[in-house]
Amino acid sequence: MTTAAYTSHLPANAGWLTRAEAWLDHKGKGARIAATVLGFILFWPIGLGLLAYMIWSKRMFGKSCRSQTRHNTHAAWAAMKPSGNMAFDAYKAETLRRLEEEQGAFEDFLRRLREAKDKAEFDQFMDDREKRMKDVSEPAGA
Numbered sequence: 001m002t003t004a005a006y007t008s009h010l011p012a013n014a015g016w017l018t019r020a021e022a023w024l025d026h027k028g029k030g031a032r033i034a035a036t037v038l039g040f041i042l043f044w045p046i047g048l049g050l051l052a053y054m055i056w057s058k059r060m061f062g063k064s065c066r067s068q069t070r071h072n073t074h075a076a077w078a079a080m081k082p083s084g085n086m087a088f089d090a091y092k093a094e095t096l097r098r099l100e101e102e103q104g105a106f107e108d109f110l111r112r113l114r115e116a117k118d119k120a121e122f123d124q125f126m127d128d129r130e131k132r133m134k135d136v137s138e139p140a141g142a
Contacts, residue, residue: 024031032054040047082089 024035036047036050036054038047039050083092
């Protein structure tokens with residue numbers, strides 16, 4: 001990705017610190033953490049300064065999981081709300097019904113797959129146990 005993608009909102013004479021901040025914002029929380037750790041490794045006051053700036057500017061903790069969950073819940077409720085177009089609502093209801101059937105079929109498939117795996121593992125255990133019992137009893141009888 002070019003630098004223009006994340007610096008397009010910056011003025012043309014933006015300094016390297018401003019461009020670096022925009023790059024870190026674009027890359028996300030992982031890049032901010034990596035930059036702070038690297039700052040501590042290079043020279044501890046740099047890392048401390050980066051950490052203080054991230055906390056002070058609320059960049060490190062700006063988007064919480066709580067706000068994402070709230071947004072996702074709102075989107076789920078909005079999806080269930082009728083649109084007012086009867087043809088679209090019928091299509092949506094049919095698609096949701098079909099997806100629920102497919103989900104049920106897939107869950108049944110996974111259940112059967114787990115049961116088959118469990119049975120194969122149990123059969124293998126019993127075969128190994130029987131083999132060990134024969135090995136133990138043969139030397140004693142010989």
